[in-house]
Amino acid sequence: MSEPTGLLLAHRAMLRDLNRLTALLAGASAFPRKRAAAVAEYLEDLCDSIHHHHSAEDEVLWPVLERTAGPHVDLTELADDHAVLDPKLHGVRAGAAALRSTGTVPAALVAALTDLRDTLHEHIGDEERTIVPLIRRHVSDAQ
Numbered sequence: 001m002s003e004p005t006g007l008l009l010a011h012r013a014m015l016r017d018l019n020r021l022t023a024l025l026a027g028a029s030a031f032p033r034k035r036a037a038a039v040a041e042y043l044e045d046l047c048d049s050i051h052h053h054h055s056a057e058d059e060v061l062w063p064v065l066e067r068t069a070g071p072h073v074d075l076t077e078l079a080d081d082h083a084v085l086d087p088k089l090h091g092v093r094a095g096a097a098a099l100r101s102t103g104t105v106p107a108a109l110v111a112a113l114t115d116l117r118d119t120l121h122e123h124i125g126d127e128e129r130t131i132v133p134l135i136r137r138h139v140s141d142a143q
Contacts, residue, residue, distance in 0.1 A: 002135055002136065002139045002140055002141050002143070003136065004132055004135045004136070007061075007132070007135070008128070008132070010053055011124045011127075011128065014046070014049070014050055014053070014120060014124070015117075015120060015121060015124060017046050018046070018113070018116065018117040018120060018121075019117065021039075021042070021043065021046070021113060022110070022113050022114055022117050024039070025039075025105050025109060025110050025113060026110050026114070028105050029104065029105055030102075030103050030104045030105060031099075031103055031105070032103065033103050036099050036100055036102075036103040037100050039096075039099060040096040040097065040099045040100035041096075041100075043092055043093070043095075043096040043099075043113075044093060044096050046092075047089040047092050047093050047096075050085065050089060050116075050120070051085070051086065051089055054082045054085055057078075057082070058079065058082055061131075061135075062075050062078075062079065064139055064143050065131065065134055065135070065138070065139065068138040068139050068143060069134045069137070069138040069139075072134060072137075072138065073134055077126070078123070078126065078127055078130070078131070081119070081123045081126070084119070085116075085119070085120075088112065088115060088116045088119060089116065091108070091112035091115075091116075092109065092112045092113055092116055094108075094109075094112075095108050095109025095110075095112050095113070096109065
């Protein structure tokens with residue numbers, strides 16, 4: 001059966017970036033414009049990556065799991081988690097735009113990023129406890 005190494009690596013990278021960026025922004029009030037623009041761009045890229053990741057799970061992985069694992073899988077809670085991610089990502093993107101334009105770290109950005117980080121830590125923990133064993137048991141490399 002399949003080993004979900006790519007999925008696990010993507011999770012580790014997302015969480016590590018979220019931890020680092022949250023700490024960076026919580027500990028700063030402003031950046032020089034060039035650094036503010038670079039941080040804002042990285043935040044936007046991270047949001048794009050997270051959106052792509054959960055969309056791929058919804059559109060590719062979940063259907064494969066539902067076909068192969070059948071009654072062993074209930075993705076309702078994880079799909080519900082995905083539904084709340086886009087508004088959270090939008091909040092981070094809005095904060096990144098404000099950071100880029102002013103150089104000042106908006107409190108709303110720190111709050112949005114902290115919320116996203118905490119949500120994803122919980123969601124990824126749940127996902128890895130439930131989905132990863134199902135992938136290992138029911139999904140072939142070809143699938």
